Amino acid sequence: MRVITTHLNADFDGMASMVAAHKLYPDAVLAFSGSQEKNLRDFISQTLLYTYDFRKTSDIDLDQVEMLIIVDTRSSSRIGNFSKCLEDSKIPVHIYDHHPESPSDIEAEVEIIKNVGATSTIFTQLIKERDLDITPDEATILCLGIYEDTGSLTHLTTSPEDLEAAAWLVRKGAKLDIVSQFITYELTTQQVELLHDLMKSATQYTIQSIPIVVVTHSLQNYVDDFALIVRRFMTMENLDTLFALVSMAGRIYLIARSRIQDINVGAIARDMGGGGHSTAASATVKDMTLIEAHEKLIQTLHRHVRPQPIAKELMSMPAITIPADISLTNAAFLLNRYSINSVPVEAPATTRIQECPFLNIVGIISRQVIEKALHHNLGELLVSDYMSTDIDFLSLNATLADIQELIIENRQRIIPIIQDGKLEGVITRTDLLNHLVNDPAHLPKNLLHETEYPSLERKRNLNKLMIDCLNRDMIQLLHVIGEVADQIRFNAFAVGGFVRDLLLKKRNLDLDIVVEGDGLIFARHLSERLDGRYRTHERFGTAVVMMPNGFKIDIATARLEYYEYPAALPTIELSSIKLDLYRRDFTINAMAVQLNPGQFGTLIDFFNCQNDLKHQEIKVLHNLSFVEDPSRIFRAIRFEKRMNFRIAPHTARLIRNAVKMKLFGKATDTRLFSEIRQILAEENPIPAIQRLAEFNLFQFLWPDLRPHLKIDRRFMHILIQAQKAINWYKLLYLKEECPCWMVYLLAIMGRSRLDVLEAFCQRFLVPPKAKETLLRQKDHADKTANLLARRRTLTNSEIYWLLEDFNIEGLLYLMAIARKSSVKKAISKYVTDLRHATTLISGRDLKAMGYQPGPAFRQMLNGLLESRLDGEVVSKEDEIAYIQKNFPLPTTLSSNEVHGSGEGI
Secondary structure, rough: OOOEEOOOOOOOHHHHHHHHHHHHOOOOOOOEOOOEEEEHHHHHHHHHHHOOOOHHHHHHHHHHOOOEEOOOOEEHHHOOHHHHHOOOOOOOOOEEEEOOOOOOOOOOOEEOOOOOOOOOHHHHHHHHHOOOOOHHHHHHHHHHHHHHHOOOOOOOOOOHHHHHHHHHHHHHHOHHHHHHOOOOOOHHHHHHHHHHHHHHHEEEEOOEEEEEEEEEEEEEEOOOOHHHHHHHHHOOOOOEEEEEEEEEEEEEEEEEEEEOOOOHHHHHHHHOOOOOOOOEEEEEEOOOHHHHHHHHHHHHHHHHOOOOOOOHHEEEEEOOEEOOEHHHHHHHHHHHHHHEEEEEEOHHHHOOOOHHHHHHHEEEEEEEHHHHHOOOOOOOOHHHHHHHHHOEOOOOOOOOOHHHHHHHHHOOOOOEEEEEEEEEEEEEEHHHHHHHHHHHHOOOOOOOOOOOOOOOOOOOOOOOHHHOOOOOOHHHHHHHHHHHHHHHHEEEEEEEEHHHHHHHHOOOOOEEEEEEHHHHHHHHHHHHHOOOOEEEEEHOOEEEEEEEOOEEEEEEEOOOEEOOOOOOEEEEEOOHHHHHHOOEHHHOOEEEHHHHHHOOOEOOOOOOHHHHHHHEEOOEEOHHHOOOOOOOEOOOOOOOHHHOOEEEEHHHHHHHHHHHHHOOOOOOOOOOHHHHHHHOOOOHHHHHHHHHHHOOOOHHOOOOOOOOOOOOHHHHHHHHHHHHHHHHHHHOOOOOOHHHHHHHHHHHHHOOOHHHHHHHHHHHHOHHHHHHHHHHHHHHHHHHHHHHHHHOOOOOOHHHHHHOOOOOOOOOHHHHOOOOOHHHHHHHHHHHHHOOOOOOOOOOHHHHOOOOOHHHHHHHHHHHHHHOOOOOOHHHHHHHHHHHHHOOOOOOHHHHHHHHHHOOO
């Protein structure tokens, strides 16, 4: 694995250089060595969330790193854990940087160092020299790097090369309006002078090991945009926290900025008589001198800035664990005995690693999962079957930020604390919550009130994305839906695949709406507003609104699905949008966009689903998801292959558990066939069929499939031939649609008896009409294939009569199982030329010629059709002559009389 990284607390230049380096090392992984500056985080979350796969150090197995590419730094102390790679002399290091030389610089195999204003300039030059393609978005990113590090081309370090690089990027389509949005413009002469004055008066205080810079200054007149000068000072000096007290026109102002969670400047400013967000705040200090205000600020800082707790101080001990090989019933008994809600799971004694005890912690299981399993009568199964295995550990010295990330961001219910290979204790959600309640200064950003710290990650506005990706009619329809909801005091949300594909910038015309309220009432009001009609399904609280143009909108009441037993149909109860999203199949489908006018376009993401979408993973929302609805297994496979995602390891393990439990067929449920049909209807279902075999699902789908319930060469050959036949038919652009899923299902059953297909149809409740078609086409095709295999040559009429009774799906199936190319050609000829052949004269002509209507008419016309197919007759006169010769009348009418009689035909 090759890794591209940059310095800790990455800025635009570091990020842009990583993106550019990826063009030189396209197979390398992009990984930040640590955190990013807030403006860069904002830019990534708003603009680049799904464009680049930026990873964290914790996502990288350092033992797998084969090359390290470092950009915008050459100091080993500034690349975090990646510095460990430097200890291995076999790992080549490549460095691209613009900073001055230092004795502690890393020695690299490749070093491209230039005295320019930004590393982005170096990469722009390389891209230009190597004539690499660059998109307008990439040009914009590199421009951001150059503008940031050169102060919008005004810093003394700015070189001619920086200006040339910026100009070239603009020619390549760089969007300067985006640059201006995230990069502050240059300061005026007066502002620069004030900036230098602030730098001279700055004093750094260290409070509870946190460096805090305080600036005091006096001015006779009021200066506009003083906050801009403070921000520039903070950016230039790369400060985490800055408080500026300035006296202007006789009044004292406090301007406070923070980039770390430990310092909530909003709370500090409130103590000084002002307020604001946790990252930006201000106050007007009254009835004090500048010195008094300074003293009060220092006192306030000591009161608010507290030592950051570490894991050792927060954990519960001793840690209670349970073994993985006990039953869920016994696990429930132990959790009740100790009154705990989640517990680490230890590996069975026979598989433990004595020299590294913490590796014996193999998972976590919660009371909620156990109780659901017991409700479904699964108490005899083992804890190992339903524990969560995707867990992280922390050490005794782990910080509060580390703990918050695992519990809040990663939703890990309990954290095992390990020191020297020993389990010292655990930190639960309750432990963290107790600390946060007692110390609100350490509340994480997504627990703060939105006015203090709005969350860009979980609650974004997608208005711009909707404008870019949806047509005008769809946007207007969404506005109407929101307006109708507002009028009847409901909340309306677009949910599911519509939101998923919107974030992926893919077209999706399946519009699913969920309302907090009565979905049936909402459907009635919406259909009236749209001049459409609607139909309801009262049991599930759902409806479909049909617009005059035929477009359909699925409406559902926000609901919680409750399953009475494994694989049962759900019982529906009213609930909120959060519970409605939680009951959905996968995280990537558990997001919503609110449509009410006041919140139009607001993304609702309770479960950090965007992260799974970004990492292209299919994950279930809870461990019993497949127990409650086994059809989700087929859906997971379909999404994985259609979207080129991957089923997450833990979700894959839950699929195997469901297969082991043989849940399929326990309920009369059409959902299973619906999902199978959708897989077979995919553009290319073969990868999904192979995945079904990998999960050992053939035993349930086709238990009689020959020869070994697995994919062999002959099986794949028939599937591939079916795919070729379908693709060939699509290229003909004929009006008749082909139900491709039937062709693939027939191909899968290609070597099986008719009763095997019939058993499949009965087992999965295939609709009677589809069942009858499948059985008839397979029976006819298998017999015809044997007949055709014995024939060397066929006339056109013989082809016609052999294939006349086939539907198009049967013909394509026959083409797939045909082994001779001559047979395939015959089928092709029938579909393209012979299928719709007809005679020029009809029964009316025969009557006009003096023949009496009756069964003989069919014999006469069929014989005539055969002659026409075989080229023996061409014109209408030929056909008349054929009839007169082969079916003579006692008295034959003249040719002119026949022509005259057929004029109205």
